[in-house]
Amino acid sequence: MTMMLKTTRVVGAVLALAVVAYALTYLRPGMPSGFADQLHVYRSRQLWFLLHIGGGAVALALAPSSCGRVGGRGCRTPRTARSCAAFTG
Amino acid sequence: MSGRVSAVAVLAAAAGGLALAWTAYGGPSNTVGFGTLALAWAWCVVVAVRAARRGDLVRHRAWALRAAALTFAAVTLRLWLPVLSAVVGFDAAYAGIGWLCWVPNLVFVEWWLRRAPAGRSAAQHLERDVRREPTAVAPD
Numbered sequence: 647m648t649m650m651l652k653t654t655r656v657v658g659a660v661l662a663l664a665v666v667a668y669a670l671t672y673l674r675p676g677m678p679s680g681f682a683d684q685l686h687v688y689r690s691r692q693l694w695f696l697l698h699i700g701g702g703a704v705a706l707a708l709a710p711s712s713c714g715r716v717g718g719r720g721c722r723t724p725r726t727a728r729s730c731a732a733f734t735g
Numbered sequence: 736m737s738g739r740v741s742a743v744a745v746l747a748a749a750a751g752g753l754a755l756a757w758t759a760y761g762g763p764s765n766t767v768g769f770g771t772l773a774l775a776w777a778w779c780v781v782v783a784v785r786a787a788r789r790g791d792l793v794r795h796r797a798w799a800l801r802a803a804a805l806t807f808a809a810v811t812l813r814l815w816l817p818v819l820s821a822v823v824g825f826d827a828a829y830a831g832i833g834w835l836c837w838v839p840n841l842v843f844v845e846w847w848l849r850r851a852p853a854g855r856s857a858a859q860h861l862e863r864d865v866r867r868e869p870t871a872v873a874p875d
Binding site: 657660661663664667691694695696697698699700701702704705706708709 | 737738740741743744745746747748749750751752754755758763764766767768771802803806807809810831833834838841842845
């Protein structure tokens with residue numbers, strides 16, 4: 647199977663899942679209660695919430711400087727080349 | 736170094752995201768959407784790290800780009816939400832945001848990796864870069 651076909655199938659499956667899940671949200675009786683209630687849920691799961699927000703913030707801050715940077719410079723700069731050498735070596 | 740820190744951060748954030756997805760506001764749509772995002776995010780990073788450890792930097796860069804696109808979901812969520820809320824209302828907008836925040840990002844990166852400016856795809860472009868400068872990845 648070609649990569650393009652694989653990608654198309656994955657994207658198709660994800661979109662189908664999204665449509666079904668979105669439809670189920672409206673088929674089930676009663677929408678969720680107000681968004682303010684969600685904050686109580688987050689407070690009751692503080693550890694997971696902090697892990698998610700903290701990890702996400704670090705990942706977001708570092709994404710542009712990691713090896714896979716958009717533009718393809720990545721390991722070509724001296725500083726990131728040393729980092730990649732240490733990583734792959 | 737930033738790649739390693741980034742990978743650990745993503746895995747931690749994905750674990751948190753998966754745990755929070757079960758209680759996501761917006762119902763099953765967001766539970767499945769955010770849950771799938773968390774799994775896909777972790778998967779992209781794991782594949783990128785494994786590729787880097789094998790020295791396959793072309794594959795590493797492609798998967799790191801996919802991971803970066805999913806990381807950017809935090810930003811696109813906050814861009815989509817006010818726009819959609821103005822059109823369909825907050826609840827309807829939020830119910831679909833679990834998907835809208837990351838699927839278009841991923842589709843864009845897939846297009847970017849496969850686009851062929853002047854007959855050359857981005858993936859081929861990355862491969863050429865690695866081949867041109869083999870000393871850049873040699874161990875110290």
